[in-house]
Amino acid sequence: MTTQSPSIKSLFAVGLAATLSLGASYSTEAKDSKSLDEILAAQPEKVQARYTARKPKQTLEFFGIKPGMTVVEALPGGGWYSKIIMPYLGKKGHLIGADYSADMFPLFGFFSQERLDAKKTWVQSWTKEAETWRSDDSATVAAFQLGSLPSAMQEKADAVLFIRALHNLARFESKGGYLTQALADTKNVLKKGGIVGIVQHMAPSDASDEWADGSRGYLKKDFVISKMEAAGFELVASSDINENPKDKPTGDDIVWRLPPSLVTSREDETLKKKYQEIGESNRMTLLFRKK
DSSP: OOOOOOOHHHHHHHHHHHHHHHHHTTGGGGGGSOOHHHHHHTSOHHHHTTHHHHOHHHHHHHHTOOTTOEEEEESOTTOTTHHHHHHHHOTTOEEEEEEOOGGGGGGGSOOOHHHHHHHTTHHHHHHHHHHTTOOTTSOEEEEEETTOOOGGGTTOEEEEEEESOSHHHHHTHHHHOHHHHHHHHHHHHEEEEEEEEEEEEBOOTTSOTTTTBSTTSOBOHHHHHHHHHHTTEEEEEEEOTTOOTTOOOOTTOOGGGSTTTOTTOTTOHHHHHHHHHHOSOOEEEEEEEEO
16 A cells, blocks of 8 residues: 655654754753764774765764664664764663564574574673673663563663664564564654654565565565554654665565675676666665654
8 A cells, every 4th residue: 555655845844843852852961972973983994984875974863863862773783883873872871772583583594593592692692792882981782672672671762773674574574473563662662752763775666565575675665654654653754865766676686686795796796896886775764753
């Protein structure tokens, strides 16, 4: 089903007002935190090389992330965004990592038993690793797995970020309701009026629902909006900051054909060059608010 969305211009106006309102209560924390520009400039060259494609400054500012907030980051992995967010939130902020449910990983079909076993203790192991990324001026860290939100974390977060993390939840929804549960946890972990920031590989609007089911990494914007609204969120803003019109997937294309993965062209330099010229994926950037 197609959802009619407000214009980008009107959404931006509403989103800006929402962001300013949300951020106002954190303005007093800014003096205790480094500026986002300082933090980005201090990242390793390998990380900075992806700023053009990932646009972390514009993205975090669009979502209204401020020092002093409690932020949940879905699928934080090795900490590409975490290592930016933690010092920016400052010592009065909190970062909570949220991984997929451990029982979802066997559905991928390519994880070793050792890695599957490691997911059973992910909360402890990720938190321990994330502690090594902290300084005395960084946010505290904690973690949970989607589908197992601790009662102590309910209504504690100001923001939840799903940065390229929704497609697998949608892909395996029919196997265990993983997307439904993740969005329920998102609503429960947020304070009233809290926000959800989404960056997601975006399927062409004319793609079939079957093609854009998440298994290729892509989801349709209308699908994401409808699922979020059904889960109790309202769309307040949409941005084109992470869009890449060169990415026009068709047929059997998967998002991982593009940089940085380049999984389908590792033995074909000509094909690899083609995908490198396209760049990283075309991504929607959406801001929602808990009703």
